[in-house]
Amino acid sequence: MECERLILATGGSSYGFTGSTGEAFDMVKKAGHHIVPLRPGLVPLETKERYPALLEGLTIKNIRLKFTDGKKQIVSDIGELLFTRSGISGPLVLSLSGKISDWLNEHKKVYAEIDLKPALSLEKIEDRLLREFRANPGKIIKNTLKELLPQRMVGLFIKLAQVPEDKNVSQITQKERKDLAGLFKTMRLEIKRTMSIKEAMVTKGGVSLKDIDPRTMESRIIKGLYFAGEMIDVDADTGGFNLQAAFSTGYLAGESASTSLS
Numbered sequence: 001m002e003c004e005r006l007i008l009a010t011g012g013s014s015y016g017f018t019g020s021t022g023e024a025f026d027m028v029k030k031a032g033h034h035i036v037p038l039r040p041g042l043v044p045l046e047t048k049e050r051y052p053a054l055l056e057g058l059t060i061k062n063i064r065l066k067f068t069d070g071k072k073q074i075v076s077d078i079g080e081l082l083f084t085r086s087g088i089s090g091p092l093v094l095s096l097s098g099k100i101s102d103w104l105n106e107h108k109k110v111y112a113e114i115d116l117k118p119a120l121s122l123e124k125i126e127d128r129l130l131r132e133f134r135a136n137p138g139k140i141i142k143n144t145l146k147e148l149l150p151q152r153m154v155g156l157f158i159k160l161a162q163v164p165e166d167k168n169v170s171q172i173t174q175k176e177r178k179d180l181a182g183l184f185k186t187m188r189l190e191i192k193r194t195m196s197i198k199e200a201m202v203t204k205g206g207v208s209l210k211d212i213d214p215r216t217m218e219s220r221i222i223k224g225l226y227f228a229g230e231m232i233d234v235d236a237d238t239g240g241f242n243l244q245a246a247f248s249t250g251y252l253a254g255e256s257a258s259t260s261l262s
């Protein structure tokens with residue numbers, strides 16, 4: 001096929017069932033363009049621990065996430081987290097998954113720490129537990145924690161804290177109370193990997209911005225060739241920003257291509 005102007009907007013490698021398989025990148029690379037390596041963006045994370053599968057489908061709200069590689073850390077806003085069969089997802093996870101993917105590609109050990117009560121300090125949680133225990137000394141710990149956690153989490157939470165679920169709260173030791181409070185503030189998971197690029201919402205990487213004129217979206221390598229959308233090495237947070245990038249670059253490429261013909 002011969003043409004005077006060509007706009008490539010074939011997408012990234014995410015959501016392959018839509019026809020966006022990433023095949024065009026090979027063609028563009030052979031034509032002399034630099035392709036920034038493709039990685040998953042806005043993607044769920046797989047954890048080393050298996051217990052998220054027990055909570056699959058459960059969304060916990062008003063929590064905060066902290067990711068750390070041992071030296072650096074990223075702290076999220078307060079929001080929602082979704083447990084999946086193999087790990088964690090939800091808005092907070094998806095928003096930070098790109099950086100986590102980069103850390104993992106650097107062969108770093110990455111951990112996620114879930115703060116179930118970000119509005120409360122560790123001391124205030126301990127005080128809250130102590131008040132609950134004193135107010136209901138005849139209750140077992142499992143029933144008491146139902147006031148503080150989603151019901152589906154209670155059994156697992158107690159197991160992680162290594163407290164017998166049928167233990168009477170009047171028998172809970174100071175150490176056990178501190179362990180429970182600590183788990184509210186730091187529920188730790190080791191991140192094994194991101195899910196595959198096929199399960200990602202967007203593709204990170206693509207045609208290098210250095211090879212594209214940002215005023216027209218025309219290739220700096222081949223005159224008359226334009227790029228738009230997820231083919232380009234541009235990605236953003238959730239909230240419609242990636243769609244806006246696709247719309248804006250598509251509009252600019254189309255306008256530039258048509259104008260250049262007139």
